[in-house]
Amino acid sequence: MTTVSGIEPRSSGKTRTNLRRDRDPQRLLPRWLQFVTIAVLLLFLLPVVYMLLISVSPDLDAAAGKIWPSTFLFRNYLDVWSTVDLAKGLVNSLIASLSAAVIATFFGLGAAYCLTRFSFRGRAPFLSSLVGLQSIPGVMIILPLFVVFSSLGSALGIPIVGSRPALILTYLTFAIPFATWLLVTNLQQIPVAFEEAAMIDGLTRFGALRKIIFPLMIPGMVVTLVFSLLVGWNDVLFASVLTTPDTQTVAIQLSAFASTTEGGALPLYGQLMAASLISAAPVVILYMIFQRQLVGGLTAGGEKG
Structure with missing residues (x-):
């Protein structure tokens, strides 16, 4: 009885740990698919980032097609x-x-x-x-x-x-x-x-x-x-x-x-x-x-x- 009672807490602890790992959202997708998802999200954010950069760029830089502004024009x-x-x-x-x-x-x-x-x-x-x-x-x-x-x-x-x-x-x-x-x-x-x-x-x-x-x-x-x-x-x-x-x-x-x-x-x-x-x-x-x-x-x- 003593041996069984000493083993049960370890087993239940491992079970709870495995359940937490199984419920982890990051483990629902394979790692390669996680990278693909992040890459697609970044791709969709590129136009927004470009808009932000153009909004603080001089008009000459935007007309020339420069991605990074020469000076930040928050005006x-x-x-x-x-x-x-x-x-x-x-x-x-x-x-x-x-x-x-x-x-x-x-x-x-x-x-x-x-x-x-x-x-x-x-x-x-x-x-x-x-x-x-x-x-x-x-x-x-x-x-x-x-x-x-x-x-x-x-x-x-x-x-x-x-x-x-x-x-x-x-x-x-x-x-x-x-x-x-x-x-x-x-x-x-x-x-x-x-x-x-x-x-x-x-x-x-x-x-x-x-x-x-x-x-x-x-x-x-x-x-x-x-x-x-x-x-x-x-x-x-x-x-x-x-x-x-x-x-x-x-x-x-x-x-x-x-x-x-x-x-x-x-x-x-x-x-x-x-x-x-x-x-x-x-x-x-x-x-x-x-x-x-x-x-x-x-x-x-x-x-x-």
């Missing part, structure tokens, strides 16, 4: 604010994209709740149509949307084309189906028994949705909010038709800035790269802030119930 990040009305573009993009993302997330949550908690005729075709709507090119609906907004503006006597509400409504046509589909996959992982227990305790169905489902859906809603915001933030097509100089988004301003610099004697490469990095910074910061919720929401959607 490009200050001069670009006076060259381009970047602040107005960022505000317009933030208002249009964030408004559409918030509206799409809450409307998508309500639609996803009805689709997952109630059975009705046409439920399955409606779910399939959500995926089909994502495959429709934006070029096919931009003309009908423009005609509808123009006719509605003429009937009401209010200029709708060129306003922020028109842009928000346009983004919602893509964001709401996308948000609904994402939230359906997340809501299916939450057992119905949670709501039934809450309603037995006296809560209404809306109260169960607000106090039980809503807190559990926060990671999935963060994922939906971020990806719905990207629908409007990266848009160039609709914003180029449905905006005026006062409501232009930052993507349109960057496109116009790039086209105007091409006609000059020396393109403002440094300021153009600086403006591009500044316009990408809000989305990167958003990803960094909600990194944990993004990972939790994406993995929750892939679990089996």
Whole structure:
């Protein structure tokens, strides 16, 4: 008995060590595949690094094709604010994209709740149509949307084309189906028994949705909010038709800035790269802030119930 008791702790210790090694993420891939993955990631980061270098380079160095600047010109990040009305573009993009993302997330949550908690005729075709709507090119609906907004503006006597509400409504046509589909996959992982227990305790169905489902859906809603915001933030097509100089988004301003610099004697490469990095910074910061919720929401959607 003494010999057996002396051997068991060593065996269990080795077993725990082996389990920790087996669960080590670095051991899931062969070493050569790890090097290949790192090389591919570095390859994708090269354009970003090149943008950073050009943004602090003199325009002569960028025009000559020099990778490393002769002098670091950080003034490009200050001069670009006076060259381009970047602040107005960022505000317009933030208002249009964030408004559409918030509206799409809450409307998508309500639609996803009805689709997952109630059975009705046409439920399955409606779910399939959500995926089909994502495959429709934006070029096919931009003309009908423009005609509808123009006719509605003429009937009401209010200029709708060129306003922020028109842009928000346009983004919602893509964001709401996308948000609904994402939230359906997340809501299916939450057992119905949670709501039934809450309603037995006296809560209404809306109260169960607000106090039980809503807190559990926060990671999935963060994922939906971020990806719905990207629908409007990266848009160039609709914003180029449905905006005026006062409501232009930052993507349109960057496109116009790039086209105007091409006609000059020396393109403002440094300021153009600086403006591009500044316009990408809000989305990167958003990803960094909600990194944990993004990972939790994406993995929750892939679990089996």
